[in-house]
Amino acid sequence: MSDEYEHKLEAKSDYVSDASSGTSASDIDKLPPAELPDQELYHSHSWWTTYVFSQDAKYIGVQYACTAIGTGILGLVLSWLMRLQIAFPGLGLLEPSAYYQFVTMHGMIMVIYLLTALFLGGFGNFLIPLMCGSRDMAFPYVNMVSYWMFLVAVLVLLSSFFVPGGPTGAGWTLYPPQAITSGTPGHNMGIILMLVSLVLFVAGFTMGGLNYIVTVLQLRTRGMTLMRLPLTVWGIFVATILALLAFPALLVGGLMMTLDGLLGTSFFMPAIVSMGEQLKYEGGSPILFQHLFWFFGHPEVYIVALPAFGIVSDLISIHARKNIFGYRMMVWAIVGIGALSFFVWAHHMYVAGMNPWFGFFFATTTLIIAVPTAIKVYNWILTLWRGNIQLSLPMLFSLGFIVTFLNGGLTGLFLGNVTVDVPLSDTYFVVAHFHMVMGIAPVLVVFGAIYHWYPLITGRMLNETLGKIHFWITFVGSYAIYFPMHYQGFIGVPRRYFEIYDSPYIETSTMGLNVFITVAALIVGAAQLLFIYNLISSARLGKKAEKNPWKANSLEWQTPEMPPAHGNWGKEMPKVYRWPYDYSVPGAKEDYIPQNVAPSAVTEAKVEKS
Amino acid sequence: MNKFFKTLAEKPWEESQAKIDNEHQGKTLSLSKYKLGLRTIMVVSTIIFSFFIIAYADRMLIHDWRSMPEPWLLWANTGILILSSIMFHLTKIASDRQHNDKIKKGLYFIGFLAYTFLFSQLLVWYQLLNSGYYAATNPANAFFYLFTALHGLHLIGGLYFLGRTTSKFLRNNSKVQEIQHTIELCAIYWHFLLAVWIVLFGLMLFT
Numbered sequence: 001m002s003d004e005y006e007h008k009l010e011a012k013s014d015y016v017s018d019a020s021s022g023t024s025a026s027d028i029d030k031l032p033p034a035e036l037p038d039q040e041l042y043h044s045h046s047w048w049t050t051y052v053f054s055q056d057a058k059y060i061g062v063q064y065a066c067t068a069i070g071t072g073i074l075g076l077v078l079s080w081l082m083r084l085q086i087a088f089p090g091l092g093l094l095e096p097s098a099y100y101q102f103v104t105m106h107g108m109i110m111v112i113y114l115l116t117a118l119f120l121g122g123f124g125n126f127l128i129p130l131m132c133g134s135r136d137m138a139f140p141y142v143n144m145v146s147y148w149m150f151l152v153a154v155l156v157l158l159s160s161f162f163v164p165g166g167p168t169g170a171g172w173t174l175y176p177p178q179a180i181t182s183g184t185p186g187h188n189m190g191i192i193l194m195l196v197s198l199v200l201f202v203a204g205f206t207m208g209g210l211n212y213i214v215t216v217l218q219l220r221t222r223g224m225t226l227m228r229l230p231l232t233v234w235g236i237f238v239a240t241i242l243a244l245l246a247f248p249a250l251l252v253g254g255l256m257m258t259l260d261g262l263l264g265t266s267f268f269m270p271a272i273v274s275m276g277e278q279l280k281y282e283g284g285s286p287i288l289f290q291h292l293f294w295f296f297g298h299p300e301v302y303i304v305a306l307p308a309f310g311i312v313s314d315l316i317s318i319h320a321r322k323n324i325f326g327y328r329m330m331v332w333a334i335v336g337i338g339a340l341s342f343f344v345w346a347h348h349m350y351v352a353g354m355n356p357w358f359g360f361f362f363a364t365t366t367l368i369i370a371v372p373t374a375i376k377v378y379n380w381i382l383t384l385w386r387g388n389i390q391l392s393l394p395m396l397f398s399l400g401f402i403v404t405f406l407n408g409g410l411t412g413l414f415l416g417n418v419t420v421d422v423p424l425s426d427t428y429f430v431v432a433h434f435h436m437v438m439g440i441a442p443v444l445v446v447f448g449a450i451y452h453w454y455p456l457i458t459g460r461m462l463n464e465t466l467g468k469i470h471f472w473i474t475f476v477g478s479y480a481i482y483f484p485m486h487y488q489g490f491i492g493v494p495r496r497y498f499e500i501y502d503s504p505y506i507e508t509s510t511m512g513l514n515v516f517i518t519v520a521a522l523i524v525g526a527a528q529l530l531f532i533y534n535l536i537s538s539a540r541l542g543k544k545a546e547k548n549p550w551k552a553n554s555l556e557w558q559t560p561e562m563p564p565a566h567g568n569w570g571k572e573m574p575k576v577y578r579w580p581y582d583y584s585v586p587g588a589k590e591d592y593i594p595q596n597v598a599p600s601a602v603t604e605a606k607v608e609k610s
Numbered sequence: 611m612n613k614f615f616k617t618l619a620e621k622p623w624e625e626s627q628a629k630i631d632n633e634h635q636g637k638t639l640s641l642s643k644y645k646l647g648l649r650t651i652m653v654v655s656t657i658i659f660s661f662f663i664i665a666y667a668d669r670m671l672i673h674d675w676r677s678m679p680e681p682w683l684l685w686a687n688t689g690i691l692i693l694s695s696i697m698f699h700l701t702k703i704a705s706d707r708q709h710n711d712k713i714k715k716g717l718y719f720i721g722f723l724a725y726t727f728l729f730s731q732l733l734v735w736y737q738l739l740n741s742g743y744y745a746a747t748n749p750a751n752a753f754f755y756l757f758t759a760l761h762g763l764h765l766i767g768g769l770y771f772l773g774r775t776t777s778k779f780l781r782n783n784s785k786v787q788e789i790q791h792t793i794e795l796c797a798i799y800w801h802f803l804l805a806v807w808i809v810l811f812g813l814m815l816f817t
Contacts, residue, residue: 035635133636138643210650218643220636227620228631244654252661259756264746267669283674283749288665323623332618577632579622599628 029598031575034222039135041567053148055140056566057211060147061126062457065118067147071154072114073532076525078106087518089499097185099498100169105157107172108194111300112201113154115442119307120205120243121150123449124212124236126457130556131233133221133574133596135567138214142207149204153197160186160193168194171496173293176268176286180261182275192261195254202247202254212240221555223576227331228595230554230580231324234331235310238338239303245342246299253292260284290352294345301438302341306334308445309376312398314580315448316380318552319395320387321591323581326379333372333379340369350421359418366416370409377406388584388591392550393467397448400475401441408437411486426496429489432482440478447474447531454535455549456556459563460542466534470527477524484513553594554580648795652802655764659806662757663813669749670817678743678750680815683734687727688811694723695804698797705793708786713793717776720800724769731758750814757810761803768799 044050054060082102085094094102125143129136137143160167169185170178178184179191186194216229216237229237256267260281268289269281317324324330346354346362380402389395411433414420424430447470454462491507493500500506500514548557560570574596582593588605621627639646669675701716735755745752775792782788 031632036637139647206651206654210647213650214643214646217638218636218641218646220638222636223632223634224636225620225622225631225634226617226638227622244650245657248654248658249661252658252665255756256665259745259752263752265752266674266746266749267665267752280746283669283672285668285672288668292661292665327623328618328621335618575632578628581623 029577029600031222034573038573039219041135042140043566053144055136055144057125057129057137057140057143058457058564058568060143061122061124063147064121064125064150065123067151067154068114068117068122069532071109071158072118073528074158075106075109075114076528078102078109080522080525082106083518083521085498086500087514089501094498096498097166097169100171100496101167101185101190103496104169104172104174104194105161105167108157110439111172111304112198113157115304115438115446116205116243116300117150118446119304119442120212120236120240121147121208123232123307123311123453124208124240126453127232127556128212128215128236129219130559130564130568131230131554132216132219133224133555133569133576134215134219135569135573137211138219139211143211146204146208146211149200149207153200153204156193156200157197160190160197163189163193165189173290173297174257175293176257176260176284176289177270177272177281180257180269181272181279188261192258195258195261198254199251199258202251205243205247209240209244212236213244221573221576224555224595227328228576228579231310231313231327231330231334232307232554233310234334235306235308235313238334239306242299242306242338242341243303246296246303248296249292250296253289253296257289287349287352290349291345294348295342297348298345299341302337304438304442306338308401308442309334309337311449312401312445313376313380313383314554315394315398315445315452316383317581317583318452318550319390319392319398320384321390321583322383322387323583324379325382325385326375327579327581329375330379333376336372337369340365340372344369347416347421350418351425363417367413370413370416373409377402377409393451393462393464393471394448394550396468396471396475397444397451400471401444401448404436404444404475404478405441408433408435408441412437424489426494427489428485428493428495431495432485432489435485436478436482440482444474447471450535452550453556454538455545455562457563458539458542459545460538460540461545461549462538462542463534466530470531470534473527473530474524477520477527480520481517481524484517488513548594551590551592552580553578553582553592555595558594558596642791644791644795648799652799655802655806659760659810662753662760663809666753666813666817669753672749674748675750676748677817678738678748678754678814680811681734681737683730683737684811687730687734688807690723690727690730691804691807694720694727695801697723698800702793702797705786705790710786713779713786713789717772717779717793721769721772721776724765724772728762728765731762734758754814757814761807761810764803764806768796768803771799772796 042055044054044056049055051059054063079102081094082099084091085099125137157167163186165186165188167186168174168179168190170187170191174191174194180187184191216233220229256265259265260267260269264280266281266284268286269279269284270286271282272279313324313330343365344362346358347366350359380398411429415424415430415433451462451467454460488510491510493506493510500510545562547562550557555574555576556564558574559565559568575598576595577597577599578593578595580595582588582605584591585593585602585605588602593602593605620631622631641649697716697720701713701720704712704716735758738751738754743751745755771792775789775796778792779785779789
């Protein structure tokens, strides 16, 4: 392996000296000697430590992604069942309790166990070391433990389906007192298992997050300044900081509610009469839980969104063959959104009632956070402007993302105002809003990212035709699902109801729309199974990918082998000479200049003049 | 902070900036990765405890709050923590000066103090439970058990690393260089836990 690598290196240096006839190559490329020693690397010795308890971040990333997607499929199936129940209540498919349990599990699985785990655990682990040019994460062992904690958390969550009483049906926000009082499904075992699972998830994530932070800050390769990092890394990095600051709130709320449920303490439980019986609780504050939950819950939205923002920026830039418009502003926007996201949480609690000035403050901050977000949308569009747009699958999904995110973001602006939110809050309008902005939009990025990086992971391309079918069904289908829901919200159809018969205050069109939405949801869901099939079959049968198939600049495509081997970089670490967005540079032979190409190799390119 | 804003103001695409950037060695802060990791953990722990303190302050205002007595044993335990922090400081100095014997004694003694502390905290629990202060009786009690349990768990986490350091030191005896850094980090963590305990104990004492 190393021989071949050296050979390639030699070939490259020949090319370098040719290109720079006239000026001396060594003069332009001159770098100080490395001050930091190469990273120590753990090498596995047995089958178990290679394939199961792997400490290689790339492998852990794939493990995270597979577990998250597997759990996500369960969430998808639950949503099918719920939709069938809403459209055809006459079938008697679900009991009311089962409906609420499925709502709760669907929400929690999709937000935390699918999206958070996939973006940070999956993409974070796979991409951070490669994009930063390091051999592995800072603490590979801790990283491994992080994945296994996540897996245990998932198993604990799933085990709640099999305990007496079933999983909790308290809604994904788990508000006390109803979460642990009788009448709510799963109020004894289900809720405890849910909380334990969340605590495990937070503990596992903290270990992973520690790795992401330290790796991004301390283990980059030479020449890789923070401002030369691809926006993907910026998004994941800031999202990790948010997660490390926000998850403790969930942990604290979860621990205290566990004690309320198990030991009968009264942290959150007020004096309460249940089933005609005075419970022993007294004096606790349910609102306190709501504050803790949403102090976590709102940054959580951005924990999912920021990696998506970062990834989509890179996808658009690469597939439009243009440098990202306003790189610095994109970084500022990511950091700004991250900071602001801690000051908007109470806009989820308008209906709970609050001091008008408190509501005013949070409505204002909510509108302010739209500014950096809008900047990002403008910059994506300006990147596309007069770009050489390749309608490849990642680009299609990115375009779908921009439209969907814009759509969901705009309804968010309305909901951020107290007066609009209060009447709409308990209707399908909110369901449509958050599924657009937090469900479909990030998921489209996930798909785009998987189509983009799949060759790097497996060395093969995903099937293009299946991908196009997948894209169009998903994109058009999700609008077929969620646009009617906006309308349903406007005419006052309440959410959370497990069946809506021809109640006098419900428009007759609702029933027909519900059937339409359900059919669309079934079709969109089936398209996802097609995607899963594509993922599995292409790993063996897909077209072999050439090296760097998308002609990208960032470091992950510049490894000596593809897919990258253990340790990523062969013998010598890469050196970085430029930012990752040198596409279509005037004068350059190719329309891209990878980050590790020395200046002497591209003397004719007017990189820095722009 | 200033450095952070300066970084954000860089223009990575400009030639002049590229020259500076090419010399970059790949590290943002001049810390070891372990130290940065420890600091991250301490930040996360601080946030966790802050949330508990906020919840405590919020819950305290409701009329059913009855403060809990502080057994004298808690004062003794505070003393143990202070003593072990001092010991750790001395051990750190010993490791800087490479006094192997002192390091070994220091590590043993700190471990002993930590176990004593944990045992003694359990004793406080036992006493309180015996005199009828259950977690469910009053939120003040519940917070007390929660705080002590979490603080204890943090200490157990620290003990794991202390144990690893000690056994490493015993295995290749006299190689101080290998554990100097870990001793420093453990010492920082021990001081941190002392600070956390003083804040929590003070909170419970004065309310």
